[in-house]
Amino acid sequence: MLTDAQVHAYAAEISDNGFAIIENAASRELVEGLKAALERTEREHGLGPARTSFEGFKTVRINNLLTYDELFWEVPLHENVLPVVERMLDHECLLSSFCSLVLGPGQEAQPIHEDTQLIPLPRPHIPITINAIWALSDFREDNGATRIVPASHKYLSAPEYGKEYDTVAATMKAGSVMLFDSALWHGGGANTSEARRFAFSCAYCWGWMRQQENLQLGIPRETARRFPRRLQELCGYSVYRGQFGHIDNHDPIELLGRERGKRMVWEATDAKKAKMAEAKE
Ligand SMILES: O=C(O)CCC(=O)C(=O)O
Structure with missing residues (x-):
């Protein structure tokens, strides 16, 4: 390596x-x-x-x-x-x-x-x-x-x-x-x-x-x-920066039976905001 x-x-x-x-x-x-x-x-x-x-x-x-x-x-x-x-x-x-x-x-x-x-x-x-x-x-x-x-x-x-x-x-x-x-x-x-x-x-x-x-x-x-997950991602079962390549707001890796893909950028932004608000309370 x-x-x-x-x-x-x-x-x-x-x-x-x-x-x-x-x-x-x-x-x-x-x-x-x-x-x-x-x-x-x-x-x-x-x-x-x-x-x-x-x-x-x-x-x-x-x-x-x-x-x-x-x-x-x-x-x-x-x-x-x-x-x-x-x-x-x-x-x-x-x-x-x-x-x-x-x-x-x-x-x-x-x-x-x-x-x-x-x-x-x-x-x-x-x-x-x-x-x-x-x-x-x-x-x-x-x-x-x-x-x-x-x-x-x-x-x-x-x-x-x-x-x-x-x-x-x-x-x-x-x-x-x-x-x-x-x-x-x-x-x-x-x-x-x-x-x-x-x-x-x-x-x-x-x-x-x-x-x-x-x-x-x-x-x-x-x-x-049957591919390892990294190979699936490399082949395009992935989303770039949580924006490019999604399918109806889902990561295409889920089509291959993987449980949780990446969050889309808009969802991730709201989740981050909510977390910050929670921390302030
Ligand atoms: O066979 C090689 O060494 C290079 C082949 C190549 O550059 C190509 O097919 O684009």
């Missing part, structure tokens, strides 16, 4: 450089288990490569990943990653999207992009999404390690789609996780090796934003009911 000083240091690195690599974030057993679960999922569900050039014709991406295997539930909650995200955003952040990124041999480099460039906010802006790229294989130059442009989250514009840029490869050992401000210019590298490059992208956003994947509709309610 990360110390408070480590959380602070990683968050500062992300603010300064746009990214930070947490080495050995995940144990070898977890990495092996996750890889095996991915291969099993691909096999059992007959999942193949993506159908667009951006996603990669030789890349298998499994979206809505939490529905496939309970082991995947550990990823968004991981104690060596989530605290840094919560420091960059806050404790009411959401899981925005979670998918596998398995680059097959022969996969070409992905166009350099940034993940929030379709959001009409002037750049640079506060971090609105933090992405965690989990390396489940060693990330090397030759097998498609993610390419990044350090500090580009501070640039005034997003990259031009399809243009070549000077980048560096985010090489790291399997079990490491690269966290980055999604405004950082980046893209998957080319896989010129003989082996597949296994990875996850696990992205988080503010609780006041729309998530990239619609997890409340995409994950069957019976599956979400």
Whole structure:
């Protein structure tokens, strides 16, 4: 588990450089288990490569990943990653999207992009999404390690789609996780090796934003009911600042059979006032 000083240091690195690599974030057993679960999922569900050039014709991406295997539930909650995200955003952040990124041999480099460039906010802006790229294989130059442009989250514009840029490869050992401000210019590298490059992208956003994947509709309610409470909250069964996301003044977590959700801000304000009045009497 990360110390408070480590959380602070990683968050500062992300603010300064746009990214930070947490080495050995995940144990070898977890990495092996996750890889095996991915291969099993691909096999059992007959999942193949993506159908667009951006996603990669030789890349298998499994979206809505939490529905496939309970082991995947550990990823968004991981104690060596989530605290840094919560420091960059806050404790009411959401899981925005979670998918596998398995680059097959022969996969070409992905166009350099940034993940929030379709959001009409002037750049640079506060971090609105933090992405965690989990390396489940060693990330090397030759097998498609993610390419990044350090500090580009501070640039005034997003990259031009399809243009070549000077980048560096985010090489790291399997079990490491690269966290980055999604405004950082980046893209998957080319896989010129003989082996597949296994990875996850696990992205988080503010609780006041729309998530990239619609997890409340995409994950069957019976599956979400079995999640740990924190994962339910991350998937959107939560309310931001007691205001955004309520259902008729109730916290959506109650839909999953949890007894007491958060109070709405208006109710909480009255309760606070009443308490103060009581104390004065
Ligand atoms: O595969 C990678 O290393 C990065 C993928 C990526 O940035 C994306 O699909 O948005």
